[in-house]
Amino acid sequence: MNNPSIPASDRTPSAFDHRKYVAYDTPTLPDRTWPDRVITQAPIWCSVDLRDGNQALVDPMTVPQKLMMFELLVDLGFKEIEIGFPSASQTEFDFCRQLIEEERIPADVTIQVLVQAREPLIARTFEALKGVKQAIVHVYNSTSRVQREQVFRQDMNAIRQLARQGARWVKNYAQQYPDTQWRFQYSPESFTGTELEYAISVCNAVLDVWQPSAEAKAIINLPATVEMSTPNVFADQVERVHRALAYRDAVVLSVHTHNDRGTGIAASELAVMAGADRVEGTLLGNGERTGNMDIFTMAMNLYSRGVDPELNLADVERIEQVYTTCTNLPVHPRHPYIGELVYTAFSGSHQDAIKKCLAVRQPEDPWEVAYLPIDPADLGRSYEAVIRVNSQSGKGGVAYLLEQNTGYRLPRALQVAFAQVVQQESERSAKEIHAAWITQAFHDAYSQQAPLSVESYRLNAARGGKDQLSVEVIYHGQAQTWVGQGQGPLAAWVNAVNNHCGLSLEVDDYAEHSLGHDKDADAVAFVALKGNDTVFWGCATGSDIVRTALDAVVAGANAAIKQAVDKQDKQSA
Ligand SMILES: CC(=O)SCCNC(=O)CCNC(=O)[C@H](O)C(C)(C)COP(=O)(O)OP(=O)(O)OC[C@H]1O[C@@H](n2cnc3c(N)ncnc32)[C@H](O)[C@@H]1OP(=O)(O)O
């Protein structure tokens, strides 16, 4: 249809011109109630991975791939699974037969199949379902204005008759297989492009044929076959149907949204607020064009707000593996909840906030961690994936990674100093800096035990007086005995080091902590030695805390010695 708002002389079909498009109709539902509702319970989920997901693939799934996906869906807890379109191809037919003949359908799972409102296809569909204990037969026809006028070339009445006829065929064929517990589903396909009151009249016509009851409910499924509006408009449409549908108590109201505008999940969520009982979709949103609504994400959205999603999605590795094997599609690294990068913070302020929230969090607390909508561990994600370091990162992230790798909790001033080392490398390489590099760089910078190292020590701790320390050292390859005195072993040792190395270091800061919870756990010591307006940090670990402190001083002193040598080399060059 030509858009009358564009003068004919102005129409340039190949140009990027928004005037080619018309605004969508907005139903008037001034007394809408859905905006005040919250979702407190998971809807009935129906996976359509094996049908709508499958029909959108470059290479539709083979029978083994379909089986693999079916088993995953069952294990995740889906109770309704649309397994295909059995009249579409031999593969589809055979898959349906295999599930039934090999008794692969658990007693609490109902398979669903799709068919057009065409008798031969409906006959073939019932053949495919022969012997099944229970099944949903899902019949559809397009009701939109565009399809009525341009595809079917039939008026509203004829299209309603087609729907009614399809419903009759389904009902009649079902009577030929009385051993199966049948349920029927109807979709006014392209519902979002259908005049709302007309769509309701078609659904009611179908229900009049099926005469559903509270014991034998029918399913009316409202597809956003093409997502054409903002989700609030879809919610209004659903609430209007919810109110106007005949046999409402005997109907499960279902929605089936697509993602053409990128809001397929929001549309389903608002639809549930508007009265939908059931949601069709696919894992990770595979499906026609931009995909079906993503059940994994919608379920995790519920989970993240404390609502039981009634699906167990914890094994994301398996979900990803089956998804990629069956669809040949990758999982986007930013895919909600499952993508490789979705729990990762590179930026300094995010890392700092995450680290602080995690540090104060008690296991029994509700999850309230900045920047992390859920606990990544719930989906098997390790904390290594949470904080990653590049040139956008700060001291918090670097310290966090080091702590994860070594258990060290750096004093704040050492965090600041070490972050500069890492920042230099990340800027030089223009790459991510991994935890292994950070750990090595930390030890290189702060744990050097050459040219000076401690072999053994003897401490004569004097009550009220000065401690006397005698230390067997290796200094520039020579074994020597150094003696020092001071207020405590640390001061005694710094005095000895200063005397023998020609330094004038003072202890500026000292911290230690245990590296484990049991009494035999090693400790780590950090010491800041100040000399000539420079702070030299040293770090060491060990089971004997005095020895560990001496080693930490040695590391700081070695850094000071190295700086002095470098200075001399520069001057003589
Ligand atoms: C929105 C959705 O996802 S709907 C599901 C879509 N999925 C698929 O189409 C995948 C499986 N489909 C197929 O394999 C094939 O389309 C088949 C086997 C079902 C049918 O194949 P064919 O009969 O060869 O042809 P085709 O699909 O082109 O049929 C179109 C004909 O069916 C009619 N038709 C299409 N949909 C329906 C329907 N739901 N109810 C009744 N008639 C319909 C069309 O008007 C057209 O009629 P015409 O032949 O008189 O012009």
Ligand SMILES: CC(C)C(=O)C(=O)O
């Ligand atoms: C058959 C229907 C439900 C469909 O897949 C759609 O409209 O997208």
